[in-house]
Amino acid sequence: MEKTKYELKAELQTAMVLPKTLQAETQMMPMQGATIAMFAVYGRTDDDRKVWVATFLDDEEAMAWVQASKVFGRAVKGAVIAKQLEVTDGTQAADGEKAN
Numbered sequence: 670m671e672k673t674k675y676e677l678k679a680e681l682q683t684a685m686v687l688p689k690t691l692q693a694e695t696q697m698m699p700m701q702g703a704t705i706a707m708f709a710v711y712g713r714t715d716d717d718r719k720v721w722v723a724t725f726l727d728d729e730e731a732m733a734w735v736q737a738s739k740v741f742g743r744a745v746k747g748a749v750i751a752k753q754l755e756v757t758d759g760t761q762a763a764d765g766e767k768a769n
Contacts, residue, residue: 685744686712686720693731710735712745722747 690712698707708731710723722745725731738745 682749683746684714684718684720684749685746686714687744688738688742691735691738693735712747719750720747721750
């Protein structure tokens, strides 16, 4: 029997966001049997895509980083989070597709 090697390559889409769009959000995440609060920082692109740029364990550190980014005024690079469109039939619509 011949074995075939399959290779899957995925690329993470990145985008630059302006500091004025940055916001820290509290997210509860499981870690070694416990649930802890983590503070993810997101921004938005001009076409309203959500972009994850950082995660912190301390809320004050997250807010300080956001404030410093705003003071320095430089765009920040992050990972694009696919925009979920409205779903009417119980299936997820892919980014850019319309759910039926």
